[in-house]
Amino acid sequence: MTDQTQQLETLTRKEYSAGFVTDIESDSLPPGLNEDVIREISRIKNEPEFLLEWRLKAYRHWLTMDTPIWAHVQYPEVDFQAISYYSAPKKKTDGPKSLDEVDPELLRTYEKLGVPLDERARLAGVAVDAVFDSVSVANTFQDKLAEQGIIFMPLSKAVQEYPELIKQYLGSVVPYQDNYYAALNSAVFSDGSFVYIPKGVRCPMELSTYFRINAANTGQFERTLIIADDDAYVSYLEGCTAPMRDENQLHAAVVELVAMNRAEIKYSTVQNWYPGDENGKGGIYNFVTKRAACRGESSKVSWTQVETGSAITWKYPSVVLQGDNSVGEFYSVAVTNNMQQADTGTKMIHLGKNTSSTIISKGISAGRSQNAYRGLVRMGPNAENARNYTECDSLLMGDRCAAHTFPYIEVKNPTAKVEHEASTSKISEDQLFYCKQRGLDTEDAVSMIVNGFCKQVIRELPMEFAVEAQNLLGLSLEGSVG
């Protein structure tokens, strides 16, 4: 190994800065999963009967399913009976009515993580819903948004206040039968965010959810549902962290987006779940189903994700392009270091005429990690003149990591056009030496080169998020190029 490779190795071994544990009392259900647990979750949340029924159907279906094994990841079998399916910070009252009532210890946690929960939020123009373990603890700016008819609240609250919307849309994009983890989530989801943007309304601020897993041995099963009605627009941000723990924790979320006629949804994620230590001990299993339906004509959904965390990532934010002229976009940076494994990508399902999709995927592998892109582009028989452009680039840092690309292309309409480009490169010693000769140290040089590699994706992120993502990229890559 050359000196430079060694330096890069050291550089990529940086500590996980969000790895602290908040000392807070919580109410948790004992570990284990059965119908009683599901009834109990539903009872705690005072849910209407239809939802409990839906959960139970999902659970019974899940029991008939097998763990998916097709992904390019390896991990010991998850013991679903060892997980607690509900954990909430202990509350003195029935739940916070305003920020003043939120436990100050919790607020400090979010402050430490840089989440603007209070007045700073107003300055930043971001409305935040923070999910701590299983429940939403604070939700800012609800009143201001409500003036425009925008609904932005914890899903559990929306179930109480807008049951008809929930009944209509929940599971309409990701049915509980969809896959193993979606079925599990449907059975046990505890909270998440709900957004409804009425016809013709352009949401005036970025909406944001911050997910935090704190308690040990808990899974986080949140569920997000966003509906943009005709001609509506919303930009939604999602951030995630978890404490450093030696055991693995499960995160199995479902996100459903619905875009009606000419509506646009922009969904951005910066995922920094604890990735485990350099020997692969601990870390989050991130098994997430994210899917959008472009139901209306000329609707548009963009997924932008910067994934640096999790021990294992299994995630394919997808767009079903039903409406004619609808547009789907997927911009992704997935960084894996040390023993991390990622199998991530997207699905673009073209059903309507003149639909178009763009996929830009940047994979960066360091350490002994495995980074796979898996993408499906399907042109249905009615997708006249549909188009897809896919670009899939991998950057290897060091000589013990691996990058894989698994593109699936299905074309059933002769007028459809699909383009796929892929490349694999290494950060060259030439590039590093060039930057160092201009005065930059190795860390800054790597960070600059990596950010350059990811530029097409980073520039799709809202400004504040882009800065966070750039810093995160630098941090995640302490020590692995050659």
Place this chain on the structure above:
Amino acid sequence: MKMLEIKNLHATIDGKEILKGIDLTVNAGEVHAIMGPNGAGKSTLSNVLAGRDGYEITQGEILYKGENLIDLEPEERAQRGVFLAFQYPVEIPGVSNIYLLKAALNAVRKYQGLDELDAIDFLTLVRSKMELVKMDEQFLHRSVNEGFSGGEKKRNEILQMALLEPALAILDETDSGLDIDALRIVSEGVNALRDTDRSMIMITHYQRLLDYIVPDYVHVLSNGRIVKSGDKDLAKELERSGYSWIHDAPEGVGA
């Protein structure tokens, strides 16, 4: 003042000795040309001076302003004012030229204990330097060297040098790949940067460059040693007689 002193420098790559005892002193304000045939060790010398990975220095020392360079990282040398204009400038996709220029300048300024320049002051400074090498502002926003022509790459190197104002500049085959017009522009840029406080080492295969940038001294490097030194007339002599005669020169003849 002595800017650079190289004493009995031996260097190997993959166990093979390339530099076999180089002695060279460069005073402040002087321009030295190092010429020699392919394989003489010219590029090794510039890489070793800049601190590139992969070379082992087995004997000798390199003093820059009296300080031993050998133990310093490439970036530490750069921050102290050692600049290498690359023979093959490297492409960095997605990183804009202006970003690299700013990061480089601020790294050097930080070492000097100066504040970072703000965006407006920086842009004013860069624009003034760009005139030196007749570069258009659009270059600032293109990715570093990506899709640049040979001439553009070399002009970009000189722009970086103009901005960073090094005390010691090593120009490695700066004339290679340049047509006459580009050569003239680059040379004019370099000449404008000649200064009593700045030393330059030009590494070149051909005499042509020395018509444009006239050196104070010329050294002939062959088989890892400096075998002959003289003034600019030595370069003319080399042009007339080629390099073949130096292979016949007795061992140990040097500067």
